[in-house]
Amino acid sequence: MTRPVRLLLADDHPVVRAGLRAVLETEPDLEVVAEAATAEQAVALAAELDVDVVLMDLRFGAGMNGAQATAAITARPDAPRVLVVTTYDTDADTLPAIEAGATGYLLKDAPPEELAAAVRTAAAGRTTLAPTVADRLVNRLRTPGTALTRRETEVLVLVAEGLSNQRIGERLHLTLATVKSHLVHIYAKLGVDSRTAAVAAAVELGIIRRQ
Template identity: 65%
Template sequence: MIRILIVDDHPVVRSGLRAVIDSQPDLAVVGEAATGEQAVGRAVLDLPDVVLMDLQMPGIGGAAATRRLTELDASPRVIILTTYDTDADILSGLEAGAVGYRLKDAPPEELFDAIRSAAAGETVLASTVASRLVDRVRQPPRDALSTRELEVLDAVAEGLGNRAIARRLHISEATVKTHLVHIFAKLDVDTRTAAVAAAVDRGLIRLR
């Protein structure tokens, strides 16, 4: 029996996932959590084999919660289950230690297979996500934005100034400016607005 923890801040989503997962004889939902903090606590108590983790939640969020889960002695296998598939979201989840990334509109059978594969130690990526990662690897180094550059650009898209970005990312304002220079060069733009527009158009970030 594969033990599963569902982490999502929407009760209806959790209930729906529980219903479809519990229909499988070899899968069992052993707990639910509505925040990243709750997820870590429930994982310690429920000892799941696999965690289905949403990304956008109140508190520390899915990526940070995933990182904490992978640091546990009995760390579960984490599958990001979300509606978002931008480069920034994908990278944040996988770099935090997730072994899989699936979209919520996937058929139940694909989710079941992903859970079983993750429990068996395999990496499970949605086909669209895998394609995005391959495309990113194939990008010329000059054009590929780093994870930090994506974080800076994501903050710019939220309307944050350099000082606020520096505080959020725990870096200096000078470093923020340097990142912006590199971002402008890689995207072939010369303004913050144009950089955001180009990044959204390429699927690198999303507007909140």
């Protein structure tokens, strides 16, 4: 018999850690070797212990977030795989996590069998994505025109802060006409027709960060 897959659970909710542990320890080939309540702790434990897969939440109460921790973990040589298990499936969450090197991305509403299967897949170095996340990635590749330019993003951020076009122009050293021109392009790319709708879309797409 081969060695069991050694797991590290990283989540700031004790209840979720207990749930993951309960679900995964019913599988004889999986073994939970440690738990981390913060992202920093997860990075430290991943470096220190011999684990195969880290189950990583994305949001922690304070400090480093899950994507940053994922990047820190996967940057080391001989790093364990990171399987993101979270409640959030927006662009703002998924894309940075995958860019940071996550081997898989599951939502917490996944049934236990799927979770165990994803852990084994991750241990083997292959990717499991939740269907909604997979859809998102495919769409991202299919519609490259969606990306905003640097300048457009700058304008959109200021729009989201509630500034008028005039003020935005002053802030970026542009004329009112230029700001409007950028906005027209932004609306077209985001498929909206007003500044408030653009802000809503931007928040949804993770272009704008907050909280």
